[in-house]
């Protein structure tokens with residue numbers, strides 16, 4: 001997508017902290033990244049976003065308005081509306097990642113940014129079956145205006161001749177009972193979140209854990225720069241945690257709890 005939507009040297013806004021593989025994909029396409037801060041307590045500063053879009057004229061802005069990875073913040077509907085409006089005003093394409101968007105534990109539904117677009121070509125939305133159904137299913141989707149879809153379809157064979165048919169059949173089958181799959185998944189995530197927050201509150205009350213109402217992540221703030229030590233300690237106890245993944249100089253680090261989806265496994 002990055003190669004199709006961008007040319008070498010184009011500017012792209014990315015959230016920071018954010019999804020590191022998106023940074024890599026955008027950089028590999030030659031993009032110059034412009035950071036937009038997302039705070040784990042207050043979310044997006046849209047005044048700053050507006051200045052960035054007006055001043056730097058980026059070609060695209062990659063955002064996760066639902067259960068942002070890794071802060072788990074979500075934009076309000078007013079913020080979505082405002083972001084889409086400013087992107088349309090400045091000619092910036094919004095690339096909205098909804099990969100974790102359906103993992104709503106107890107937040108409540110919100111309209112996607114595309115619902116506020118006045119033109120189909122203003123927003124490209126992407127998502128995946130991997131977080132709702134099962135991580136082993138390498139099937140994703142793109143929702144975009146016809147001209148973007150045509151460009152993406154034309155560009156795809158150079159990188160990838162197609163998605164595994166078996167995976168697609170599993171996803172098709174699971175879509176038939178998607179509400180149940182999602183309910184099971186969010187119940188599982190809710191249990192994991194409650195356990196994690198309770199244990200952290202009990203054992204490490206000095207760590208700051210913001211509100212988490214969905215998604216896969218809790219962005220925990222330590223009082224000292226200990227994220228590398230934490231990653232090493234977790235690894236020595238058999239718990240995978242990429243060292244310094246997205247951590248920054250203020251000592252932030254992410255902790256993620258992934259759980260497999262039993263309904264998907266049973267169906268497979």
Ligand SMILES: Cc1ncc(COP(=O)(O)O)c(C=O)c1O
Nearest residue numbers: 019064069097099100128129130
């Ligand atoms: C925000 C976000 N987008 C995309 C992906 C990639 O999804 P997939 O595993 O389907 O490639 C992830 C995976 O963690 C993610 O967190």
